[in-house]
Amino acid sequence: MRVRRVLMPNTGTESWTLLGDDHGPVEPVERWLAHLTAIGRSPNTVKGYAHDLKDWFVYLRLRHLDWRGIELDEVGRFLEWLLLAPEARDGRVLVLPSVNSHCTESSMVRKLAALRSFYLFHVRHGVDLGELLVILEPGGRRRGSWKPFLDHVSKDQPQRRSTIKLRPPNRRPRVLAARQVQAILDACAHLRDRLLFAVLFDTGVRIGEALGLRHEDLAVAERELTVTPRRNDNRARAKSPEQRTVPVSPELVRLYADYLHGEYGELDSDYVFVNLWGQPRGHPMTYRAVYDLVERLRQRTGVDFQPHQFRHTYATWLLRNGAGKEAVKELLGHAHISTTIDIYGHLTVEDTRRALEQAGWFADRKVRL
Numbered sequence: 001m002r003v004r005r006v007l008m009p010n011t012g013t014e015s016w017t018l019l020g021d022d023h024g025p026v027e028p029v030e031r032w033l034a035h036l037t038a039i040g041r042s043p044n045t046v047k048g049y050a051h052d053l054k055d056w057f058v059y060l061r062l063r064h065l066d067w068r069g070i071e072l073d074e075v076g077r078f079l080e081w082l083l084l085a086p087e088a089r090d091g092r093v094l095v096l097p098s099v100n101s102h103c104t105e106s107s108m109v110r111k112l113a114a115l116r117s118f119y120l121f122h123v124r125h126g127v128d129l130g131e132l133l134v135i136l137e138p139g140g141r142r143r144g145s146w147k148p149f150l151d152h153v154s155k156d157q158p159q160r161r162s163t164i165k166l167r168p169p170n171r172r173p174r175v176l177a178a179r180q181v182q183a184i185l186d187a188c189a190h191l192r193d194r195l196l197f198a199v200l201f202d203t204g205v206r207i208g209e210a211l212g213l214r215h216e217d218l219a220v221a222e223r224e225l226t227v228t229p230r231r232n233d234n235r236a237r238a239k240s241p242e243q244r245t246v247p248v249s250p251e252l253v254r255l256y257a258d259y260l261h262g263e264y265g266e267l268d269s270d271y272v273f274v275n276l277w278g279q280p281r282g283h284p285m286t287y288r289a290v291y292d293l294v295e296r297l298r299q300r301t302g303v304d305f306q307p308h309q310f311r312h313t314y315a316t317w318l319l320r321n322g323a324g325k326e327a328v329k330e331l332l333g334h335a336h337i338s339t340t341i342d343i344y345g346h347l348t349v350e351d352t353r354r355a356l357e358q359a360g361w362f363a364d365r366k367v368r369l
Contacts (some may be wrong), residue, residue, distance in 0.1 A: 001026070001058055003050045007045075008034075014235060015045040016050040019058070028067060032121050033171045042237050052114035055082065068127065069104075072364045075115070081106055157354055173312035173343060180303045181313065187300040191259040193293055196273055196285075199225070200257055204290040204314030206331055207307040211236035211285055213272040218256060222250050227333065240333035315344050 002019045015037040019031045029050070036046050048237045059078050060067055081104040103111075176184075181201055189193035199210050199310040203225050217227055229238040256272075264278055271284040278289070290307065298304060310333070318328050329340040 002056050003047065004053055005047075008037065009368070013037060016043065016047045018054050018271065020057075026053075026057060029057065030328060031125075032118050035121060040241065042239060043235070044237075048110070049114045050109040050119075053118060055111060056118075072341045075112075076279045079112070082111065117357045138366055144262075165322055167328060173316070174309050175313040175316045176303070176305060176309050179302075180305070181310070183301045184297055184301055184305065187297050190276070191255070192276060193271060195252075195255050195259045196290070196293075196306075196354050197310065198252055200310035201226055201314060202249050202252045206239060206311060207290060208236045208288070209238045210289065211287070212238060215272060216270070218254070218272070220247075220253055223250065232271075232284065234286045236284070236287070238333075242333065242335075242337065244330065246331055250261050312343075315340075319344055 001021065004017055004019055006015050006017050007013065008015055015033060017033060018026045020026045028336070032053075033046055033050055035048065037043075056078065057067065059081055063074075065074065096108050130260050134281070151223075168290065181197075184197055188197065199205065199213070200207065205225070205227055210226045211234055212227070214228075217228055224245050225248050226243060227238055228243050229241050266275075267274065267276075267282050269282045269284070269360075273285040275281050275283050275285060275289070294305070294307065299316060315328055315332060318331070319325070325337060325340050325344075328344070329337050332340065
């Protein structure tokens with residue numbers, strides 16, 4: 001089985017599909033992936049889900065099982081199978097117990113979520129699956145006092161509950177120290193490259209959002225950068241469907257001006273980050289070009305980094321210096337405050353102590369203990 005990129009007819013929208021051993025699409029997976037594309041899921045998300053379903057259908061094929069007729073405990077055996085190295089999954093190679101697991105906990109959580117979404121989609125479209133991964137409970141009184149909006153409308157409707165749950169590991173996002181950021185910026189041989197990482201650091205935008213920037217998105221006089229979801233020639237994508245505006249520093253504005261005058265010149269392109277030395281000249285930079293650049297900068301600086309760490313660094317710095325979580329949520333473009341809290345709930349005891357000291361908690365309480 002293979003995962004392949006496809007372009008949707010008429011619209012040219014990028015999507016992904018799973019091909020079977022007969023080189024044709026695996027129909028139930030194809031229907032679900034096409035649905036995800038139609039509702040606006042990013043191509044990278046669809047690609048990841050396609051690989052997750054590939055693992056599931058390979059597992060079913062090895063055990064001669066039909067995807068519509070399995071029992072719940074088969075999912076547990078699938079999760080155990082994921083822990084095996086690929087060469088051991090067909091049963092022809094034995095692996096010692098001391099060998100590290102091949103699949104991480106985070107990957108298993110994602111694959112289980114993909115399976116749950118896949119089966120729920122088919123249940124909703126009339127396929128009898130025995131409520132394999134999602135069961136519908138009778139409506140009625142929910143636990144706890146909190147009730148969602150329009151609860152009075154939905155309380156008598158069946159409620160979804162997962163039959164298998166995995167808790168993802170609580171990992172702190174990796175952030176860069178100031179000296180590491182400086183080393184990366186100083187190691188850039190071109191103003192374009194320095195500006196790219198400066199934008200990531202100064203605004204916290206995602207790399208796809210940076211690669212999709214147009215000149216009209218940078219308001220120099222107002223010192224603002226606007227992230228605008230749109231289709232881009234380099235397949236760069238803004239994850240959030242909502243437009244947002246982020247303040248930028250005077251230093252970033254000056255670097256942008258130096259880049260335009262020193263390297264960009266009279267080039268006719270709407271994109272900010274374009275090919276200036278490679279071909280085709282003037283075309284927007286691609287993800288591949290950025291990751292090739294990252295690899296070169298790793299070798300020059302000795303800093304093992306990914307572009308997304310600039311976003312984590314931006315958010316962590318803001319929170320450590322007193323910015324509220326609601327403000328950080330808006331700057332990052334998170335849809336829900338819970339996302340911001342879940343990702344950046346990693347501030348240390350010393351960070352908390354510093355916030356209390358700045359608030360005068362230890363000095364001005366006027367209470368003797």
